[in-house]
Amino acid sequence: MSKSEKKVTSKDEDKKKSDEKAIGDAIIAAANARREELAKEALATRSNKTLPKEIKEKPKEEKPKESKPKEEKPKAAPPSKTDTEEVSLPEFEKSFVDKISSQFTGDVEVGYIKENRTRVNVKKEKILEVAQFIKDNLPFDHAESVTGVDFPEDKEIGVVYHLGSYTDPTYSKQVLALATRVPREENPNPGNDSTKLPSLRDMFYSVEFHEREIFEMLGVYFDSHPDNRRLLLPEDWADLPPLRKDFRNKGR
């Protein structure tokens, strides 16, 4: 990038404005070119290395899918309900999860109900409404953590908000996981592809930095987030979002 800057500045030193524009353009062009280059490289290595593995693993994974209900996959979730209901569920946890699921029948499904830990899976179109409902009707007041999980075989990225409560002592043990999924693109272009979610910052202010982290680490863009800059990664990071599964650790 420094080379291109020098070239541009030596050409026209007189006009400052055009100069700045040109520098800006050059930087953008260089960064874009580098991004594309790296994306292509990553794509090439991916197609070489990972594909045979996936084919090998697929038949293995089919078996656990049927028996293991605790995954967030919508297909596998209904058996989890029946399984856990046979065992007696914690009543307090069930009461407030039922509140949410009865309000949004069809859009919300119960992920799991365990002692002190509950999870609801929400369609991404409804996440704002459900979050608003939780904020208004339940004492959850802050987000403890926001986890982004990559599911390449489902072509989806999961985002899990862990909500907790400081104000209500009866809820102080509870952690409600509010989970949703967004489509995942094979060739990510963070911010400009379909991997987008509405931001929950208006309801839960504490998610601000967590969402910034997920944007850079997994490429999930949060609409209406006021500050979608990088947080931990360097500004000129031009590779894949690093917490995606197809980003390989060097030497591994």
Add this chain to the structure above:
Amino acid sequence: MAEQVIPTKKMPPGLQVENVDDRIMTLNVGPQHPGSGHMRIIVKIDGDYIVDADPDPGYVHRGEEKMAESRNYITNIPHLERPVIHDSCNILYPYVLGVEDLVGIEVPERAKYVRVIAAELNRCIYIQYWLAIYGIFLGHSTMFMWPAGDRELLIDLMEKITGARVTHAYFIPGGVRNDVPANFEDVCLRQVNYFEKRIKEYADIFYDNPILKARTEDTGVLSREDAIRLGTTGSVLRASGVDYDLRIKEPYDVYDELDVHTNVLKSGDSYARSKIPWLDMLESCNIIRQALEKMPKSGSIRTKLKPNPKGREDEVYRRVESGRGSAGCHIISRGKPEPYRLKLSVSSFRNLIALPYLLKGEKLGNMPAVYWSLNYWPVEADR
């Protein structure tokens, strides 16, 4: 009078055009500044007053979460304590509890007590280090020397237990790595009693010092509502009047059998935030004494795991009260020896959001007092 440069093409994420103002000066604090830790705060000042502060962490980002995905549950232990080596037991605690849930093993009673003792000792070690830096931040070099020296007492104690001074890697799923030495209880009691006597003296030199009070009282006030709204945790939260300590609210291991008190102050300023950790240390001494008394004198300290244990296909979210606040660990397992995804929700990262909020409108000279009172550890926030 600089005009805004409007980029003709869409900027890639990360790059931005910044306007230059005649009145507002932009100041970079860090990342090499000894006062910031490996972290940069971009401060905009108007005269002596901060109008905007933008924390820029990430200089010590090591990708712990990515690393964890390619290592098995046991080999993850030493590197997951690296984010806070001074508090290595507590930062490892939620991970170990989570793995125990996933693998499904019981921990022997004695191991639980040893864990609590080690965690409380480590909390004191961390707070002493933090307090030393807080002292030197405010130009109080005696307050740097005293905690740094007294910390050695407990480090020696930890060395006797674990064999390492700082990075212990002591907790493992199923218990602790090795038993405490034979005369440990007497030595520990003696050292902790002396340590408590020493830290009580800090009140005279530091906490009752009018200069410290003048510098920290009424600076960076975080109200109760904002502390909750911003989702802060630990000492920041408790200094703002919210009674929330996971050792009491969600007791893990044997904390429910011990008489644990939590410290809450209401003023929410830097002084309260700096005093809470010190009160926590005094409370830790009480907990250690109780645990030494109640600990079974003999017994197993570890349930043996199978080699290369596999977690069941499930996910867990466990949290503990570390030296800085709630430390959470979200593990998603897919029935393999490695976690599918491991997320560390650490208190430094959660408290960071309060920094720009508190610094706005503050004088530049108060920045160190506010910044370090957040109990912020840059390496932990970056992971």
